[in-house]
Structures are given as C-alpha cells and as structure tokens.
Amino acid sequence: MGCWILNEKLSVLLLLVWLGLNFYLFIDTFHWYENEEAYIYTRIMLGSTLAWARASATCLNFNCMLILLPVSRNLISFLRGASICCGGALRRQLDKNIAFHKMVAYGIAVNATIHIAAHLINIERYHTSQSKEAGELRNKLSGLGKSPNESYLNPIRTYETNTTGEVLNTIAGVTGVVITVALVLIITSSTELIRRSCYEVFWYSHHLFVVFFIGLIIHGMGQLVRGQTPQSLLLHNATYCKDHYLEWENATQCPLPQFSGNKPVAWKWVLSPIVLYICERIVRFWRFQQEVVITKVVTHSSGVLELHMKKRGFKMGPGQYIFLQCPSVSQLEWHPFTLTSAPEEDFFSVHIRVVGDWTAALFKAFGAEEKAFKELWLLPRVAVDGPYGSATTGVFRYRVSVCIAAGIGVTPFASILKSIWYKCCNPDTVLVLQKVYFYWICRDPSAFEWFADLLFHLETKMAEKGKNGFLSYHIFLTSWDENQATHIALHYDDKMDVITGLRQKTCYGRPNWENEFKQLAENHPSNSIGVFFCGPKTLSKILQKTCNSYSSVDPRGVQFHYNKESF
The missing domain is CATH 2.40.30.10 (Translation factors)
Known part of the structure; x- marks a missing residue:
C-alpha cells in the first residue's frame, strides 16, 4: 500500500481535491438553500428536495466546466512542453487525461441523476400543493399570481393540470429532456464494448456534447425554482408572516410576498472552457487544411x-x-x-x-x-x-527504461527503438538512457515481419558500437499451431531464431512478470526505472500492480514508475 501511494501520490491528491471540491460545493449549496430566508416559502412547498436539486446542479456545473479540459489535446501538449511541467510525476499525470475525463463524466452522471430525481419529486410536490389536503398555507402560496400585481411561486397553476404536459411546455422542461437524452446516449456509447466493436457509434454520439452544452446554458432560463425577491424580503418577513398568512392582504407588516426565478448561472461556469475548446477546434481545422x-x-x-x-x-x-x-x-x-x-x-x-x-x-x-x-x-x-505527446515519450528521461508491448501495441516502441538506433549512429549525441529492456508479447508469428528488420538493424548497430548490453529484448509468442511447433523444434539449435531471424531466441508462452521485475530490481537496486506499456487493459493492471509491489518504500531504493499509453 505504501509503494502504491508513493507511485500514485499525485493521482490520489488530484482525486481527493476533485472529490473535496465536489463535496464542498454540494454541502455549501445545500446548506444555503436549506437556510436562506428567500426560500422559506419554497421549502414549505418542496421540502429538502429543493436543496438536493440546487446542490446537485452546482456540482453538475462544476464538472461540466472540467469535462472539456482533458480532451483539449493542444492544451495538454502545451502543458507537457511547458517548463513548469517538466517534472516526471506531473507529466505522468497529464498522460492520464482520459482517465480524468472519465472520472469527471461519472461526476456529471451522478449529479445529473440526483438533479433529475429531485426535480421529479419537486414537480409532484408542486402539484399536490394545489390539492385541499396540502393545507391552507400551501394552498395560499399556490394561489398567488392570479392577479396582475402578484407573482406566482407554484408553476403548476391548478390541481387538474397535466404535470407532464405543463413541464414540457417550459424551457426548463424541454431542455432538461434534451440534456438527459444527449447525456444517456453519450454515456452508453462510451462503454468499452461499443468503442471496440462500433467506434463510429462512439465517435458520432460523443459529438452530442454540443447539444448538451447548448441545452445546459439555456436550461436555467426556465427559472422553474423561484424564491422571494430582495425587495419583498424587506417588506414581508417570511419567518413571522408564514404563521400569519390569513392577514397577508390586510396587515401592513405582511403584504403579499413577491417571487422571481433564479438567473441562469451555468454559462458562467462553462464559458471559459467552451472558448478554450473552440480555439482547440480552430487549430485542428487549420491543421486539416x-x-x-x-x-x-x-x-x-x-x-x-x-x-x-x-x-x-x-x-x-x-x-x-x-x-x-x-x-x-x-x-x-x-x-x-x-x-x-x-x-x-x-x-x-x-x-x-x-x-x-x-x-x-x-x-x-x-x-x-x-x-x-x-x-x-x-x-x-x-x-x-x-x-x-504520449506516455512513451518519457523513455529517454530515465537511465533505465523497460518497454512492454502487446500485439499492435508495439508501434510506439518502433519509433523509440529507431530513434535509439539513430542516436547511437551519431557520436555527438549524449544519452541519459543507459539501458533498455524491451518485451513484446504477440500471438501471431506473421506480425513479427515488419518489426523484425528494425530489431535486426538495432542489434547489429549495438554490436558494432560495442554496446551489446544496451538493449535486452525478449519476444514472447503466445499462440502457435502443430506445424509451427514442429518447425520450431527442428530448428531450435540454429544460431538465428526461426521466427524472427534474430540472435535472441523467441520465448514461447507468457512472461512471468514477478520474476522479471524481481530480476530488474536486483540488477538496478537504487535506480528510478521507467516502465512504459502499450496494450490491453488487463495486462496493464497486472503490470501496474507489479510495479507498485517491487518499488521500494525507501526513496533511495529502486522505484518503478509506470506509464501507460492511452488515447
């Protein structure tokens, strides 16, 4: 646990800050609507669901402000390149931008659910306030707004009103439905199953975020939730007058209360990130041209x-x-x-x-x-x-780097290994990197074809430069048929590998990561080792856990810094 905290301390800090801000905004808004004098009469009609609806709305606005930032690729690249972000821990955090995007999306989904549920209860309570069973004070409040000099509190004007139809005739109701449908489609199409099998569905449905944000900005203009106006509070003391509602029209100290809706605030939260994202799209369009x-x-x-x-x-x-x-x-x-x-x-x-x-x-x-x-x-x-930039760009910043690829996940390491080859050809290049361990796990022998030439040239160049120990690579084949097995067995003693044509022989089966990392820790007892992975999520979890297990709690000991490639 201690090693995990040391390796993931920045991620944990970010998570705690995000959760803390959400809880603070929720509790602060909830407390304000539960105690604010302007909403005494609204609370009489709606109870605590008023505070639940408004608190979740504040958190919803906060998370909508954050959701676009991690997917602003040019912003992330700028932060990665800025001198202030040159620290390895912060750079690794930027590589987790999609994970943060998902986390914020979960926050939006949770708060949207609370907000919708609270307002459905609020609509029903508005409706029951028009019934005789609601009591005289709620009836009195629901009846306000019939005369020209009165303002209403209850948007449901009669008990016979069809609440669904009435709500769908309001700005808040229509935009609420549009936002909800857009959000449901975005979230459901973001599941891994759909992204893997029908990427186009994920791609197109995700662009409903435009509809979502337009609806969000307009939504507050409906002013469904109303409170007493500041001018009315000066003349009408709700704390006293709620117990003397029969005297409202006669007593000078209790004139009829006046009500108004809240001004929309969502645009204040999302304006800056939307402008930033528009700039992002302009840059992308310029590149497209x-x-x-x-x-x-x-x-x-x-x-x-x-x-x-x-x-x-x-x-x-x-x-x-x-x-x-x-x-x-x-x-x-x-x-x-x-x-x-x-x-x-x-x-x-x-x-x-x-x-x-x-x-x-x-x-x-x-x-x-x-x-x-x-x-x-x-x-x-x-x-x-x-x-x-991606996680793998940090390979050259460590003295020792471990590169692990599964299947087509080998592609980023092709670029890195080529770059190592060119740097070794250039006598003027000084490398911080002193040792590279490369692991490739692949099920299809034919997939080795395009990559084997690169490894062969690199192997030859290292031998010429007297740097045989610079690169250690291990190729694992996880699937083969009977004919291939026979062919492999017949040529097992050949100098060159029968699959790749390289001096280093191919291993068959899957690597034992516990043994591999134990050996790495013994070979480099006091180094910071960068571990870079590109491949499936299941293997990523295993590797991350192994990195944490073999990292020393003592900062002077070996530290494995895990970096995962993600888009």
Whole structure:
C-alpha cells in the first residue's frame, strides 16, 4: 500500500481535491438553500428536495466546466512542453487525461441523476400543493399570481393540470429532456464494448456534447425554482408572516410576498472552457487544411497497412501519435495512430491494422485488399492533426527504461527503438538512457515481419558500437499451431531464431512478470526505472500492480514508475 501511494501520490491528491471540491460545493449549496430566508416559502412547498436539486446542479456545473479540459489535446501538449511541467510525476499525470475525463463524466452522471430525481419529486410536490389536503398555507402560496400585481411561486397553476404536459411546455422542461437524452446516449456509447466493436457509434454520439452544452446554458432560463425577491424580503418577513398568512392582504407588516426565478448561472461556469475548446477546434481545422503528401504505401501480412507521409513544418518526438482523417472514407472521423518513424527520418509513418469499419474502408481506398496499390498521385487525400505527446515519450528521461508491448501495441516502441538506433549512429549525441529492456508479447508469428528488420538493424548497430548490453529484448509468442511447433523444434539449435531471424531466441508462452521485475530490481537496486506499456487493459493492471509491489518504500531504493499509453 505504501509503494502504491508513493507511485500514485499525485493521482490520489488530484482525486481527493476533485472529490473535496465536489463535496464542498454540494454541502455549501445545500446548506444555503436549506437556510436562506428567500426560500422559506419554497421549502414549505418542496421540502429538502429543493436543496438536493440546487446542490446537485452546482456540482453538475462544476464538472461540466472540467469535462472539456482533458480532451483539449493542444492544451495538454502545451502543458507537457511547458517548463513548469517538466517534472516526471506531473507529466505522468497529464498522460492520464482520459482517465480524468472519465472520472469527471461519472461526476456529471451522478449529479445529473440526483438533479433529475429531485426535480421529479419537486414537480409532484408542486402539484399536490394545489390539492385541499396540502393545507391552507400551501394552498395560499399556490394561489398567488392570479392577479396582475402578484407573482406566482407554484408553476403548476391548478390541481387538474397535466404535470407532464405543463413541464414540457417550459424551457426548463424541454431542455432538461434534451440534456438527459444527449447525456444517456453519450454515456452508453462510451462503454468499452461499443468503442471496440462500433467506434463510429462512439465517435458520432460523443459529438452530442454540443447539444448538451447548448441545452445546459439555456436550461436555467426556465427559472422553474423561484424564491422571494430582495425587495419583498424587506417588506414581508417570511419567518413571522408564514404563521400569519390569513392577514397577508390586510396587515401592513405582511403584504403579499413577491417571487422571481433564479438567473441562469451555468454559462458562467462553462464559458471559459467552451472558448478554450473552440480555439482547440480552430487549430485542428487549420491543421486539416494543410497538405499531406503520401510518399510510400506498404502492405504487411496480418492486415497491417504502412503509410509514409510528409507535411510542411511537421516536427515529432519519439513515441508520439497523430490523428488521421481520410475525407473519402469519412468527412468527420479522426482516428489516433502512433507514429512508427523516428524524428531523425525525413518522413513520418504509421502502421494501421484492420480492426473496424473505418480501417477496412481505408484499406479499400488505398487498394490494399487487391494487393495492387494505386499510383501515389491517385491515392485518397489524408489529413493529419498532431503530433501529440504520449506516455512513451518519457523513455529517454530515465537511465533505465523497460518497454512492454502487446500485439499492435508495439508501434510506439518502433519509433523509440529507431530513434535509439539513430542516436547511437551519431557520436555527438549524449544519452541519459543507459539501458533498455524491451518485451513484446504477440500471438501471431506473421506480425513479427515488419518489426523484425528494425530489431535486426538495432542489434547489429549495438554490436558494432560495442554496446551489446544496451538493449535486452525478449519476444514472447503466445499462440502457435502443430506445424509451427514442429518447425520450431527442428530448428531450435540454429544460431538465428526461426521466427524472427534474430540472435535472441523467441520465448514461447507468457512472461512471468514477478520474476522479471524481481530480476530488474536486483540488477538496478537504487535506480528510478521507467516502465512504459502499450496494450490491453488487463495486462496493464497486472503490470501496474507489479510495479507498485517491487518499488521500494525507501526513496533511495529502486522505484518503478509506470506509464501507460492511452488515447
């Protein structure tokens, strides 16, 4: 537990601050509406659900203010590059922007549920206040507003009124339904199952956030909840007059109370982040307009398409990613892909695997299905947004780095390993990085094809430079058939590996992470070791837990800093 707190202290602090602010805003608003004199008569009609509705609304506004910030990619990149954010712990926190986005979304969902439930009860209590069973004071309050010089408190004007129809005739009612529907669609389409199987559904439904924010800003204009006006409070002391309601029209100290709705405040909360996000979209649109030249197209086995591109002014770092759009496939969709080229190369590249409708359509557009590529000038236009930093960009900041990839998750490490190769070729380059451990877990032997050449060149270059100990790589094959097993057994004693053609032999099965990390801790007893992972969530949890287990509580001991690649 102590190791976990040391490694995740900033995440824990951020979570506690966020929860603390939510609780503070909820309790403060709740207490204000429970005690404020202007709402004495409103509380008589509605009870404590008034405070529940308003407190949850404040927290809802607060979380809506935060929700766009973690998905403002250019803002995150700016913070990552700013000198104030050069600390490793803070940089790792920026890599968890999507996790924070989800956490805030949960806050919106919880507070929206409380707000809706409270207002449904409020509407019913408004309705019952018009009945004879409600009592004389509630009847009296519900009857206000019939004369020209009176203002109403109860929006349900008669007991016979259809409450559903009446609410849906108000601004608050209509926008409330629109906001709720948009929120439900956004949340339900964000589940991992839908994101993995129908990314397009997730992509399009998420853009309902525009409808959500417009509805949120307009919602408060309905002024459904009303309280006594400041002028009325000076003339009509509700604490005294509520017990003398029969004298309201006759006694000078108790004139008829006047009521008004709250002015909308949601726009004050969300205006700044919306303006910031509009600027974000303008930058993205500007990048969309920039020309991208495709210089090379390669198809690999196991359904992987490699694109080499050039773009004026494009500057990248190892391990970064871009968003790619192909207007001939979809005018709106942008998909993230890790760059597999190195900054030292005069082009940038991505490797794209067919995993959904969009990537399948892209394959078809480039003629990859027929294995007959079009001439470069006939290829469809693509647009590029980026590059953006990711967790793996921190590999060069540690003396010892452990890179772990599963399946296609190897792509960010292609860029990093290439960059290491180029840096080793340059005698003027001074590297902080002294040792790299690379693990790749893959189920399909054919997937090694495009990556094996890179490892071979790197292996050769390290041997030439006398740095055989610089890179230790371990490749694990987790799936094979009987024929492959026979072939592997026959060539087991060969000098080169039968699968990859490398000197380092492929391992079969899955790595024992406990043993691997124990060995790493013994090899580097007093180092800060960066662990970088790209792959499935299940394995990520195992690795994070193992990093925490083998990190020393003593700051002078070995520390494993876990970094996960996420989009």
